[in-house]
Amino acid sequence: KAGVTQTPRYLIKTRGQQVTLSCSPISGHRSVSWYQQTPGQGLQFLFEYFSETQRNKGNFPGRFSGRQFSNSRSEMNVSTLELGDSALYLCASSRTGAGGDTIYFGEGSWLTVV
Amino acid sequence: AQSVAQPEDQVNVAEGNPLTVKCTYSVSGNPYLFWYVQYPNRGLQFLLKYITGDNLVKGSYGFEAEFNKSQTSFHLKKPSALVSDSALYFCAVRGTYSGAGSYQLTFGKGTKLSVIP
Numbered sequence A: 001k002a003g004v005t006q007t008p009r010y011l012i013k014t015r016g017q018q019v020t021l022s023c024s025p026i027s028g029h030r031s032v033s034w035y036q037q038t039p040g041q042g043l044q045f046l047f048e049y050f051s052e053t054q055r056n057k058g059n060f061p062g063r064f065s066g067r068q069f070s071n072s073r074s075e076m077n078v079s080t081l082e083l084g085d086s087a088l089y090l091c092a093s094s095r096t097g098a099g100g101d102t103i104y105f106g107e108g109s110w111l112t113v114v
Numbered sequence B: 001a002q003s004v005a006q007p008e009d010q011v012n013v014a015e016g017n018p019l020t021v022k023c024t025y026s027v028s029g030n031p032y033l034f035w036y037v038q039y040p041n042r043g044l045q046f047l048l049k050y051i052t053g054d055n056l057v058k059g060s061y062g063f064e065a066e067f068n069k070s071q072t073s074f075h076l077k078k079p080s081a082l083v084s085d086s087a088l089y090f091c092a093v094r095g096t097y098s099g100a101g102s103y104q105l106t107f108g109k110g111t112k113l114s115v116i117p
Helices: none
Strands: A005-007 A010-013 A019-024 A031-038 A042-050 A053-057 A064-068 A074-078 A087-094 A109-113 B003-005 B010-014 B019-021 B024-026 B032-038 B044-050 B056-058 B064-068 B073-078 B087-094 B097-099 B111-116
Touching: A005 A087, A019 A087, A019 A109, A031 A074, A042 A064, A042 A074, A053 A064, A074 A087, B003 B087, B010 B019, B019 B111, B024 B073, B024 B087, B032 B064, B032 B073, B044 B056, B044 B064, B073 B087
Parallel strands: A010 A109, B010 B111
Antiparallel strands: A005 A019, A019 A074, A031 A042, A031 A087, A042 A053, A064 A074, A087 A109, B003 B024, B019 B073, B032 B044, B032 B087, B056 B064, B064 B073, B087 B111
16 A cells, blocks of 8 residues: 655755645545644644645645645645745645544655755 | 643663653643654654553554553653664644644654664
8 A cells, every 4th residue: 555655855946936745645545734844843733634625724824835636635835935944844644634543644855945 | 732742852772772752742632642753864654653442552663652641641662672763753642623623733842762782
């Protein structure tokens, strides 16, 4: 059974540009969530999608957005990139997102903003 | 609000010795507790979780964790450490209902485990 797949794995962008990251969840999983990981802030929740609807959002500016498609695949977008957006972006999926549901993570997308 | 504390930034243990990585939590509802491991330049790998029932939970790679409700702790343990266990370990909690069927997962800061040969 394939795991959570994230593309691209590595990318370098210039300040002011925008970026789109893609995530394919485990087959049958309908909840997809995104996290930002940095050395200083650790793992921070960005948002969660279920059945194409955003049902939870972390404390990030509006430059961070996402969406989920009917096949549960998800994308996140960061516009007007800042140097501080350099981070590992992790996508995770679970069956329903319920409390005891196990969340499985992808390998992440490493974003460097120069 | 829910939170997780991992009081040790780093834990060093000799190979073959038992290891413990500490975690305490705060949550308003019933806690669902998780441990993940992260190797360098990799994503997070699920180790084990506590939902309900037996306070001792067994997981992958010989790891186990003990849930203690009175102390609000969920420490990760392994009887005999391997050099290959060296990695970053994250404790996480879910419990607070965020609405619309969503239970947000909150992570601790992580503990770097170094197993010395």
